Amino acid sequence: TGKPLGATAGAMMFQKGGNAVDAACAMLAAVTTMWDVLSWGGETQALIYNPQTRKVIAINALGVAPTGATADFYRSKSMHFPPEYGPLSTITPGTPGGLMTMLADYGRLSLREVLEPAIRMADGYPIDAETANSIERQKNWLKQWRYSRAVMLPHAGETREAPEAGEIFRQADLAATLRKLVEAEQQALRKGKSRREAIMAAYERFYRGDIAQEFVRGLQEEGGLITLSDLANWRVKTEEPVMTTYRGIDVYKLQPWSQ
Numbered sequence: 442t443g444k445p446l447g448a449t450a451g452a453m454m455f456q457k458g459g460n461a462v463d464a465a466c467a468m469l470a471a472v473t474t475m476w477d478v479l480s481w482g483g484e485t486q487a488l489i490y491n492p493q494t495r496k497v498i499a500i501n502a503l504g505v506a507p508t509g510a511t512a513d514f515y516r517s518k519s520m521h522f523p524p525e526y527g528p529l530s531t532i533t534p535g536t537p538g539g540l541m542t543m544l545a546d547y548g549r550l551s552l553r554e555v556l557e558p559a560i561r562m563a564d565g566y567p568i569d570a571e572t573a574n575s576i577e578r579q580k581n582w583l584k585q586w587r588y589s590r591a592v593m594l595p596h597a598g599e600t601r602e603a604p605e606a607g608e609i610f611r612q613a614d615l616a617a618t619l620r621k622l623v624e625a626e627q628q629a630l631r632k633g634k635s636r637r638e639a640i641m642a643a644y645e646r647f648y649r650g651d652i653a654q655e656f657v658r659g660l661q662e663e664g665g666l667i668t669l670s671d672l673a674n675w676r677v678k679t680e681e682p683v684m685t686t687y688r689g690i691d692v693y694k695l696q697p698w699s700q
Contacts, residue, residue: 443472446558447468450558451467453557454467459548462543463548463550465487465543466540466543467555467558469536470540470558471562474559475572481534482504482535483534483536484503484504484536485502485540486501486503486539487539487543488682488695499680499696500680501680501695501696501698502536502540502677502678503535503698507666507668508668508670508671527586527663528663528665529664529665531665531666537647540555541643545640551626551640552640556622560620563611563612563613563615567609573604573608586663588663592612622646625643649669653673657672682694
């Protein structure tokens with residue numbers, strides 16, 4: 442995980458009787474909540490070994506470019522290629538879908554259990570120095586986008602605008618979004634849906650429900666291109682990984698990807 446708190450989230454799942462996939466999903470949720478080089482958008486990927494079937498499967502949850510992100514569009518903005526940062530570089534979020542698909546198909550625990558550490562952290566956790574200092578270094582980028590600066594720069598106007606190491610860092614909107622996913626799952630369970638169906642009800646809420654609507658509204662307000670149909674049409678892919686043998690060891694890798 443690269444982060445002690447992320448590893449702790451995974452260990453908590455084993456204490457609840459979860460398997461390796463439950464732990465991986467909890468760690469992914471926790472680490473993407475600890476904004477550093479990962480986030481709840483972009484992409485996620487996994488290789489999962491099933492000891493019953495003795496097979497390895499690949500989860501491809503790579504976000505893709507929105508339909509409006511054409512070469513002609515970027516040329517019309519006097520750009521030779523998409524920018525590295527900001528709304529016009531954005532791909533459809535893959536991490537939520539990848540996490541929920543892995544959990545639904547290969548985990549044991551509920552989405553509520555797996556997201557609990559991440560929700561607690563989004564409510565507020567003592568931010569580590571690595572992340573806090575990264576935010577401070579990148580603050581001039583972050584200031585360009587109102588929703589980013591509102592969350593990441595709690596001391597706007599001061600000499601240091603990012604949080605200090607050890608300061609309680611809060612992400613109220615993220616916590617609310619994660620709670621909506623759990624709410625969708627729990628509502629489905631109360632209606633008699635299976636564990637898998639309930640987790641996928643949360644998936645639907647993210648990619649086709651009110652979460653999708655708010656995501657698109659906020660992104661387009663900032664100049665992004667993702668539409669509701671871009672989110673609704675995106676899919677997680679479960680694939681056969683590439684495999685070779687080296688000195689008697691089977692080596693597996695995800696297939697080549699493209700955004």
